[in-house]
Amino acid sequence: MTYYYILATYLIFYCILHSIMADDVIMNKIYYKWWYRGFFVIISTVLLVPAVIIYSKIKSEYFFNPPLAIKIILYLINIAALLFGYYASKCYDNDEFLGIKQIREYFKKGVTEVNHHKKLIVKGALKYVRHPYYFAGIVLLWSRPLKVKDLLVNIIFTLYLILGAINEERKLIKYYGEEYINYKKEVPMLIPRFFRFRE
Numbered sequence: 001m002t003y004y005y006i007l008a009t010y011l012i013f014y015c016i017l018h019s020i021m022a023d024d025v026i027m028n029k030i031y032y033k034w035w036y037r038g039f040f041v042i043i044s045t046v047l048l049v050p051a052v053i054i055y056s057k058i059k060s061e062y063f064f065n066p067p068l069a070i071k072i073i074l075y076l077i078n079i080a081a082l083l084f085g086y087y088a089s090k091c092y093d094n095d096e097f098l099g100i101k102q103i104r105e106y107f108k109k110g111v112t113e114v115n116h117h118k119k120l121i122v123k124g125a126l127k128y129v130r131h132p133y134y135f136a137g138i139v140l141l142w143s144r145p146l147k148v149k150d151l152l153v154n155i156i157f158t159l160y161l162i163l164g165a166i167n168e169e170r171k172l173i174k175y176y177g178e179e180y181i182n183y184k185k186e187v188p189m190l191i192p193r194f195f196r197f198r199e
Contacts, residue, residue: 003054003057003058004058004149004152007051007054007055007153008152010050010051010054011051011153011156011157014047014048015157015160017047018044019160019163019164019167021040021044022040022164022167032113032114033113033114034102034103034105034106034111034114035099035103035106036099036102036114037097037098037099037102038098038099038100038102038103039099040099041098041099055149055153058149060147060148060149060150061147061148062145062146062147062148063146063148063150063151064151065146066145071145074143074144075143075144077139077143078139078140078143080139081136081139081143082136082140084125084132084135084136084139085132085133085136085137085140087124087125088124088125088126088132088136090124091121091123091124091125091126091132092121096114102114120176120180120183122183122187125192127187128187128192128193128194129187129191129192129193130165130169130183130184130187130188130189130190131168131190132192134161134162134164134165135190135191135192137157137161138158138190141153141157141158142154142158162190165189165190169189
């Protein structure tokens with residue numbers, strides 16, 4: 001049980017730190033510096049390594065190990081979530097998301113700060129759900145056979161993604177105001193609505 005406590009504590013620490021680093025109010029002006037996004041992505045990735053190591057040390061029984069037919073259905077759902085995540089990636093500037101664009105523009109043009117005043121995107125996956133990556137992530141977490149240790153990880157990360165989406169909403173309302181409030185009325189936050197979006 002010791003490793004379970006260590007894993008839970010570390011994941012909660014990771015989520016709190018990640019939230020702080022992703023908050024433009026807390027990080028203030030540093031958040032918009034050209035180097036910050038790349039730094040954030042690297043730190044976020046590196047800090048997951050200890051969690052993977054701790055997770056690998058836990059010997060765990062299955063909590064949910066369905067028959068083969070159900071496993072096939074779950075894996076198909078998993079693939080669908082991956083495809084939806086890929087579809088969602090077309091809505092975003094992925095170079096900017098990873099911090100590559102900011103670094104490139106700094107060295108090519110001397111741009112030192114990110115322009116965060118951008119047009120609200122309401123196309124592709126964003127027509128159906130406001131946070132498509134979070135939705136895909138939650139589906140990927142749960143659409144598979146689960147060991148007890150997976151249950152712990154999934155609960156923590158699912159709560160984190162939901163709270164993260166709520167916090168991100170605050171920032172988006174701050175940036176886009178009434179335009180985003182109207183968008184919220186049309187499109188759900190985490191569960192896609194594929195057939196009711198009004199063009």
